[in-house]
Amino acid sequence: RSKVKVTAIPGDGIGPEVMQATQQVLAAAGAQVEWEEALAGAEAFRKGIAAGAPQETLDSIARNGVALKGPLETPVGYGEKSANVTLRKVFEMYGNVRPVRELPGIRTPFSGRGIDFVVVRENVEDVYAGIEHMQTPGVAQCLKIITEAGCERIVRLAAAVAEAEGRKKVTVSTKANIMKLTEGMLKRVGEQVLKDYPSLTHEHMIVDNCAHQMVIRPEQFDVTVMTNMNGDILSDLAAGLVGGLGVAPSANLGDEAAMFEAVHGSAPQIAGKGIANPTALLLSSLMMLRHIGDFATARRIEHALYVTLEEGKDLTGDIARDGEGVPTAAFVDRIIANL
Amino acid sequence: RSKVKVTAIPGDGIGPEVMQATQQVLAAAGAQVEWEEALAGAEAFRKGIAAGAPQETLDSIARNGVALKGPLETPVGYGEKSANVTLRKVFEMYGNVRPVRELPGIRTPFSGRGIDFVVVRENVEDVYAGIEHMQTPGVAQCLKIITEAGCERIVRLAAAVAEAEGRKKVTVSTKANIMKLTEGMLKRVGEQVLKDYPSLTHEHMIVDNCAHQMVIRPEQFDVTVMTNMNGDILSDLAAGLVGGLGVAPSANLGDEAAMFEAVHGSAPQIAGKGIANPTALLLSSLMMLRHIGDFATARRIEHALYVTLEEGKDLTGDIARDGEGVPTAAFVDRIIANL
Numbered sequence: 001r002s003k004v005k006v007t008a009i010p011g012d013g014i015g016p017e018v019m020q021a022t023q024q025v026l027a028a029a030g031a032q033v034e035w036e037e038a039l040a041g042a043e044a045f046r047k048g049i050a051a052g053a054p055q056e057t058l059d060s061i062a063r064n065g066v067a068l069k070g071p072l073e074t075p076v077g078y079g080e081k082s083a084n085v086t087l088r089k090v091f092e093m094y095g096n097v098r099p100v101r102e103l104p105g106i107r108t109p110f111s112g113r114g115i116d117f118v119v120v121r122e123n124v125e126d127v128y129a130g131i132e133h134m135q136t137p138g139v140a141q142c143l144k145i146i147t148e149a150g151c152e153r154i155v156r157l158a159a160a161v162a163e164a165e166g167r168k169k170v171t172v173s174t175k176a177n178i179m180k181l182t183e184g185m186l187k188r189v190g191e192q193v194l195k196d197y198p199s200l201t202h203e204h205m206i207v208d209n210c211a212h213q214m215v216i217r218p219e220q221f222d223v224t225v226m227t228n229m230n231g232d233i234l235s236d237l238a239a240g241l242v243g244g245l246g247v248a249p250s251a252n253l254g255d256e257a258a259m260f261e262a263v264h265g266s267a268p269q270i271a272g273k274g275i276a277n278p279t280a281l282l283l284s285s286l287m288m289l290r291h292i293g294d295f296a297t298a299r300r301i302e303h304a305l306y307v308t309l310e311e312g313k314d315l316t317g318d319i320a321r322d323g324e325g326v327p328t329a330a331f332v333d334r335i336i337a338n339l
Numbered sequence: 340r341s342k343v344k345v346t347a348i349p350g351d352g353i354g355p356e357v358m359q360a361t362q363q364v365l366a367a368a369g370a371q372v373e374w375e376e377a378l379a380g381a382e383a384f385r386k387g388i389a390a391g392a393p394q395e396t397l398d399s400i401a402r403n404g405v406a407l408k409g410p411l412e413t414p415v416g417y418g419e420k421s422a423n424v425t426l427r428k429v430f431e432m433y434g435n436v437r438p439v440r441e442l443p444g445i446r447t448p449f450s451g452r453g454i455d456f457v458v459v460r461e462n463v464e465d466v467y468a469g470i471e472h473m474q475t476p477g478v479a480q481c482l483k484i485i486t487e488a489g490c491e492r493i494v495r496l497a498a499a500v501a502e503a504e505g506r507k508k509v510t511v512s513t514k515a516n517i518m519k520l521t522e523g524m525l526k527r528v529g530e531q532v533l534k535d536y537p538s539l540t541h542e543h544m545i546v547d548n549c550a551h552q553m554v555i556r557p558e559q560f561d562v563t564v565m566t567n568m569n570g571d572i573l574s575d576l577a578a579g580l581v582g583g584l585g586v587a588p589s590a591n592l593g594d595e596a597a598m599f600e601a602v603h604g605s606a607p608q609i610a611g612k613g614i615a616n617p618t619a620l621l622l623s624s625l626m627m628l629r630h631i632g633d634f635a636t637a638r639r640i641e642h643a644l645y646v647t648l649e650e651g652k653d654l655t656g657d658i659a660r661d662g663e664g665v666p667t668a669a670f671v672d673r674i675i676a677n678l
């Protein structure tokens with residue numbers, strides 16, 4: 001197989017460290033990826049680039065159609081919009097896919113219950129359209145916009161994810177009881193569109209109840225689909241069930257580009273110390289490998305990572321069982337040794 | 340002390356059963372309450388009352404200033420708005436207060452960690468204003484409205500709750516990084532207003548992170564305050580941490596009236612069977628007793644309930660340790676015996 005070019009955006013804080021760690025593991029596993037490094041985040045803002053990403057970065061993503069991205073900061077006082085949101089919007093990456101799966105060796109209050117579901121979050125509409133203004137002094141308005149086309153493509157994406165992964169049920173979660181037109185649109189389109197997928201069970205769940213059920217009985221979920229803001233909150237909740245953002249991968253999918261990213265922050269307090277946990281970005285890179293069709297390498301790395309987590313030796317401080325963490329490099333070496 | 344008149348709205352489904360159970364316990368404990376029963380919910384809608392509550396009910400609440408309420412349904416096809424939301428709005432009950440506290444005998448994945456915080460949710464603004472329309476076919480808009488006055492009073496309420504309960508920290512949780520004007524208003528007003536409460540620590544937390552932190556490390560929270568929709572989701576999440584909506588009390592507070600309610604649904608599938616768990620409404624009634632100044636009776640009943648839950652005998656099916664539930668009446672008898 002020939003090499004696939006991928007835009008690599010190390011990002012801010014611990015970004016460069018976890019990117020390097022991820023690239024090392026992929027290289028060791030023989031992934032046929034050629035990285036094209038690109039800038040985004042704090043440095044871009046400081047250079048006066050309001051979008052938080054220079055044109056070369058956008059060009060690189062457009063050319064390659066695939067990117068792997070570390071955390072990006074929006075420094076206080078710079079820019080109106082987060083660079084993360086801009087990148088999603090520029091490439092109309094309308095689907096944010098976040099797998100929520102219990103990991104071996106990562107103990108949580110829910111361990112052993114076999115949590116394994118996917119949150120599919122609409123990624124470009126809703127209050128993220130950024131239409132806000134002051135109606136009168138002291139009264140602010142923000143427009144929540146939901147379109148039928150947007151609902152249809154996100155529901156179809158959720159169904160495609162379900163089918164590709166052999167899953168059985170799609171839960172459309174909305175606040176349609178309060179917002180009959182906007183949230184109700186996703187509910188209605190969901191009912192309509194999912195008729196095209198007779199092998200999938202379909203249910204609707206009010207979003208506050210869904211948040212409640214994720215805590216009470218998370219095993220019940222398979223694929224969930226939500227509007228942007230609700231999905232933002234519930235996907236972070238869901239990540240918490242299986243170990244937190246430090247081990248939570250995600251994909252932003254559109255018709256022209258796909259960007260895989262760790263959802264955690266840039267953790268400035270530990271940046272540069274060589275102790276960051278690269279698991280979230282590594283897992284995101286496995287989603288990327290599968291996206292470009294390299295299932296075998298993804299499976300090998302996943303296996304090595306799982307063995308490493310299960311053995312519980314040489315883990316970074318945030319997931320070390322005895323609290324004694326090792327440097328990122330030692331964790332990476334252990335994963336590579338387990339390949 | 341002379342009797343305090345309270346409007347009792349039994350509501351739908353299991354509502355009348357849990358209301359009766361609650362009233363029995365309060366009577367047995369000698370609570371000086373005189374109930375004025377009032378209609379709201381499905382029956383009102385079916386009678387053609389679009390608000391879901393007839394004028395007599397509104398008059399009763401206005402007169403008494405205090406109400407205890409069971410779950411209300413909005414039958415499909417009736418009314419544009421939930422009767423719950425209408426009641427909150429009519430009486431401008433701007434504060435939704437939901438304590439989140441580990442209960443004795445209610446085992447959850449978080450048991451023993453001492454979860455004890457309060458979610459203070461703004462209750463009348465935000466997307467609940469109900470301003471929604473179709474911009475063009477296929478494009479729906481909903482207006483999210485946040486006012487400075489609304490932010491100020493909800494933050495002051497959160498601070499008052501914190502002070503009254505001897506709590507130390509108020510966490511203002513918003514999505515100000517995306518909605519700088521609307522969500523940002525609560526953040527800004529929070530920073531300003533909380534300066535008036537030097538004994539309270541103040542922090543801000545992005546709402547998706549807050550949802551994540553509630554699952555990862557819920558012990559860190561003391562009092563949290565949020566806009567309406569975020570608070571709707573996060574308070575349900577939070578209830579899930581300590582046993583779910585079946586045991587979760589809540590208060591709707593305004594300047595002219597206060598309404599205490601169980602947040603759970605009407606559970607039509609078990610309605611009329613005499614097996615519903617009245618704990619959520621009973622705990623709500625204790626918030627009500629404290630609101631009308633009867634701290635002693637509230638404390639006595641709380642103690643009897645806690646002893647009953649801890650003993651683990653005669654519990655309803657949803658919380659019974661061995662899965663063998665007793666009828667509501669037997670649970671009530673046990674609580675009364677423990678008074």
Ligand SMILES: CC(C)[C@H](C(=O)O)[C@@H](O)C(=O)O
Pocket residue numbers: 082084085232263516517547
């Ligand atoms: C950083 C922030 C703008 C972003 C969002 O709100 O979408 C983040 O929370 C996420 O979920 O990726």
Ligand SMILES: CC(C)[C@H](C(=O)O)[C@@H](O)C(=O)O
Pocket residue numbers: 177178208421423424571602
């Ligand atoms: C029933 C529904 C309208 C209500 C709300 O959204 O506020 C409920 O979820 C609640 O939290 O009390």
